Amino acid sequence: MTVSPTTDRRATDRRSTDPLATPPTTLIHAGPDLEGEAALPWWRTAVIYQVYPRSWADSNGDGVGDLPGIIDRLPYLRELGVDALWLSPFYVSPMNDAGYDVADYEDIDPLFGTLADADRLIGTAHDLGLKVIIDLVPNHSSSEHPWFQAALTAAPGSPERDRYIFKDGLGENGELPPTDWKSVFGGPGWSRVTEPDGTPGQWYLHLFDVTQPDFNWRNPDVAAAFLRHMTFWLDRGVDGFRVDVAHSLFKDETFPSWPYGGDLLTPSDLHTGDAPMWDQDEVHDVYRSWRALLDSYGVEGQDADRILCAEAWVTPAERLARYLRPDEMHTAFNFDFVEAGWDADALREVIVHSYASNDLVGAPTTWVLSNHDVVRHASRFGLADPTHRPNGIGVDDEQPDAELGLTRARAATTLMLGLPGSAYLYQGEELGLPDATDLPGEVRQDPTYLRTGQTILGRDGCRIPMPWTLDGPSHGFGPTADTWLPQPQVYGQLAVDQQDGVAGSTLELYRSLLRLRRERHLGAGRIEEVPATAGVLAYIVTAPSGLRTAVVLNAGSTSAPLPLHGEVVAESLPGVTDGHHVRANAAVWLDLGVDG
Numbered sequence: 001m002t003v004s005p006t007t008d009r010r011a012t013d014r015r016s017t018d019p020l021a022t023p024p025t026t027l028i029h030a031g032p033d034l035e036g037e038a039a040l041p042w043w044r045t046a047v048i049y050q051v052y053p054r055s056w057a058d059s060n061g062d063g064v065g066d067l068p069g070i071i072d073r074l075p076y077l078r079e080l081g082v083d084a085l086w087l088s089p090f091y092v093s094p095m096n097d098a099g100y101d102v103a104d105y106e107d108i109d110p111l112f113g114t115l116a117d118a119d120r121l122i123g124t125a126h127d128l129g130l131k132v133i134i135d136l137v138p139n140h141s142s143s144e145h146p147w148f149q150a151a152l153t154a155a156p157g158s159p160e161r162d163r164y165i166f167k168d169g170l171g172e173n174g175e176l177p178p179t180d181w182k183s184v185f186g187g188p189g190w191s192r193v194t195e196p197d198g199t200p201g202q203w204y205l206h207l208f209d210v211t212q213p214d215f216n217w218r219n220p221d222v223a224a225a226f227l228r229h230m231t232f233w234l235d236r237g238v239d240g241f242r243v244d245v246a247h248s249l250f251k252d253e254t255f256p257s258w259p260y261g262g263d264l265l266t267p268s269d270l271h272t273g274d275a276p277m278w279d280q281d282e283v284h285d286v287y288r289s290w291r292a293l294l295d296s297y298g299v300e301g302q303d304a305d306r307i308l309c310a311e312a313w314v315t316p317a318e319r320l321a322r323y324l325r326p327d328e329m330h331t332a333f334n335f336d337f338v339e340a341g342w343d344a345d346a347l348r349e350v351i352v353h354s355y356a357s358n359d360l361v362g363a364p365t366t367w368v369l370s371n372h373d374v375v376r377h378a379s380r381f382g383l384a385d386p387t388h389r390p391n392g393i394g395v396d397d398e399q400p401d402a403e404l405g406l407t408r409a410r411a412a413t414t415l416m417l418g419l420p421g422s423a424y425l426y427q428g429e430e431l432g433l434p435d436a437t438d439l440p441g442e443v444r445q446d447p448t449y450l451r452t453g454q455t456i457l458g459r460d461g462c463r464i465p466m467p468w469t470l471d472g473p474s475h476g477f478g479p480t481a482d483t484w485l486p487q488p489q490v491y492g493q494l495a496v497d498q499q500d501g502v503a504g505s506t507l508e509l510y511r512s513l514l515r516l517r518r519e520r521h522l523g524a525g526r527i528e529e530v531p532a533t534a535g536v537l538a539y540i541v542t543a544p545s546g547l548r549t550a551v552v553l554n555a556g557s558t559s560a561p562l563p564l565h566g567e568v569v570a571e572s573l574p575g576v577t578d579g580h581h582v583r584a585n586a587a588v589w590l591d592l593g594v595d596g
Contacts, residue, residue: 023563025528025540029355029365029420032524043240043307043330043422044364045523046083047514048133050426052372053090053112054098055465055485058478065465067113069478071121073468074128076496080430081514084131086242086309088372090118091137094144096211097447098463100135100244101142105229122237131239133309138226138286139248140212148213152193156202163221164213165205165251166193177203179255181277184208186452207248207277209447217249223286227293234297240307240330246323247312249283252276279314287328307331309366317357324363331366331422338368341380341387342408344535344555351419351537355527365421369412370429376462379435381408391448392457393437402490406432407585410509411553411572414587417513418541418551420525425510428466431494432506435461436485443485460485467495504574516570516589520549532563536582540564540592548592554582566590 032040057069067090077085089099090112099109108115125132141148147163154160156168167178169192177190184207191210195201205214215222230241256276287308294306310332314320317336323329334354340346354365369377375390382405383390383398393400409432416423439460441449446458465483468476470492474483492498499505517523521543530538535556541549550564559581568577569589576586 023530025530027526027528028352029359029527031420031526031542031544040524041305042083042131042303043305045420045521046131046422047081047417047517047523048084048086048131048309048422048424049077049080049082050086050088050371050424052088052427052463055463055477056427057466057468058474058480058483061478061480061482062111063474063478063480063482064111064484065477066111067108067117067121071117071124074121074124074130077130078128079511081511081518082130082425084133084239085125086133086424087135089135089137093142094211096142097209098445100137101140101144101209101212102137103142103144103146105137105225106232119236126237132237133240133242133307134233134238135244136226136230136241137244138215138217139245140206140208140214143211143213151204153196156195159221161202162219163216165216166202167205167255169203174200174202180257180259181205181207181255183210183451185447186456205251207245209451214251215249217282217286218253223289227289230290230293234294234306238306240294240305240309242309242311243329244311245313246287246310246329246332247279247283247314248277249286250280252280279312279319284322284325284328287323291327291329305330309333317353318360321357321361321363324358325361331364333368333371333424334366335368337416338370338374339389341385341389342412342555343387344537344553346387347415347553347555348529348537352529365419366424367416367419367421368424368426369409369416370426370462371424372426372463373459374462376409376426376429376433376435377412378402378405378409378429378432379437379461381405381412382434392446392459392461393435394457395438397437399437400434402434404585405434406506407573408555410506411555411585411587413510414513414570414572414589415537415551415553417517418522418539418549418587418589420523420527420541422523426462428464430507430510431467431496431499433464433467433491433494434488436464436488437461438488439485445485464488464491467491469497470495509570509572513570520547520569521545522549525549530563533560536560536563538563542595546595548595550590550592551587552582552590553587554584557584559583562588562590564590564592566592 054065056065057073058065059068090108091102092104092107092109093099093101108118122132150160168174170176181189183189190203192203193201206212258276297306307330310323310329312332323332336350340350358365379400382400444460446460448456448458464485465477473481475492475495499507522541525541525543528540532538537553539551554560562582569591572587576583577588
């Protein structure tokens with residue numbers, strides 16, 4: 001149902017005579033036109049947990065997480081209360097970009113295990129009631145992919161080269177790149193090849209690392225190959241795909257100049273609507289074909305939808321909503337929510353605008369605060385400017401206030417999990433893990449760090465192996481002390497066994513929020529905003545049954561009046577409200593009873 005934000009006069013008229021009743025509200029999302037959450041497809045309200053395979057659990061002691069390690073820890077996810085897991089890439093890869101440089105889309109890299117392990121993982125997850133979503137990387141392959149190796153030995157203009165984006169260079173002898181396009185990871189976006197006869201030759205486009213050549217999606221071989229890859233995994237039982245840089249498949253055929261400041265793309269560059277390498281209209285035909293394939297796997301009468309989730313850094317929200325039309329993607333990450341930071345006005349604007357845009361196409365909004373590409377929100381929110389999102393934090397940078405950052409992170413998550421729609425969690429955020437800010441340069445592996453002359457730290461700090469126990473050589477990550485990135489000392493104190501069953505711990509907060517979210521059907525709710533003092537967000541979420549939950553966040557620096565009153569059912573920290581006020585940097589859920 002499409003609804004524009006408007007004052008709910010029905011609520012105003014009914015409640016205005018009772019000074020203790022709900023104040024006038026503004027409707028911002030009416031919820032789906034279905035009776036009860038049980039009638040909704042699973043993905044519209046799901047909470048999905050991202051597992052970064054190399055950092056989840058190491059079964060063989062080589063210092064890198066693997067599929068058997070994931071399988072052993074799947075019961076933890078069931079106990080946490082999520083609905084599905086999303087696995088970052090586990091394909092055959094030289095690992096120049098941690099697996100996002102794929103050499104074989106239909107096999108498992110030996111670093112992680114075997115296809116038999118993948119089958120066992122999918123089956124075990126399903127037995128536990130968990131869906132499984134896997135990463136798909138369609139913008140580029142590894143330079144070790146057989147297609148690209150064939151292109152290097154083929155002639156300019158050959159069918160082999162046409163599967164990628166090869167162009168002649170500029171200048172008298174083709175010595176200059178074809179365009180001024182830059183790489184997201186720093187440096188030029190083009191690299192020149194040496195032809196089979198040993199002479200300098202054409203240039204190929206790589207919007208990311210030099211080992212990640214971009215596919216030419218105007219070549220039908222590419223489209224056919226990805227339909228085969230998807231079919232391969234759908235037949236093995238996966239429940240969907242998270243699509244990496246989903247907005248980047250097609251490039252403007254004229255390859256125009258695109259000047260911008262600096263040598264490294266910034267988040268604002270990634271969001272630029274008129275950039276010639278992002279968000280081209282042709283991409284939507286691809287996703288219509290993918291949606292048709294996934295829909296063919298549906299089973300009538302069963303909650304068996306296979307889904308697509310877009311990682312699309314696209315603004316404004318209306319452009320992103322185009323990816324979510326009924327015959328395209330099911331969901332897309334709400335990166336505007338990530339970018340808003342710890343700021344009540346910015347969060348309010350994103351929430352209202354996201355619902356308005358997605359409601360126009362009948363799609364849920366998918367909330368997210370952290371993932372493998374951004375500084376963890378427990379660290380971001382501890383910075384002097386908690387709306388700033390640095391590309392990594394190092395020892396010479398401002399150090400986050402750990403206590404303040406975690407306090408705000410818990411409150412932000414309490415807000416997020418109270419919002420109707422779906423949500424993604426990133427492994428370890430339920431433990432309150434901070435970014436590692438003391439990594440020495442010699443252990444860093446992010447291509448951004450390497451391609452920018454070690455000036456941009458990149459994403460290694462959020463990818464540290466999970467701590468499962470206080471004791472043990474790698475805090476329970478594996479049987480040896482080896483870890484592909486070193487764990488900060490504080491990780492031991494935040495380990496699972498130090499929080500499991502401990503009242504007030506971050507882990508128990510997440511478990512409680514996820515349980516209450518399901519019990520109170522918040523994912524399927526109608527949401528109205530309630531007027532509140534500056535720095536405070538207050539919402540009423542009404543489940544299809546009529547059960548009402550108040551979700552209140554105080555992002556201000558001082559205690560603020562509660563604009564709603566009811567029994568406290570969840571709070572971001574114990575004792576953040578006395579029933580009349582809510583502390584600074586805190587959030588609460590209140591039971592408001594049943595509407596009507």
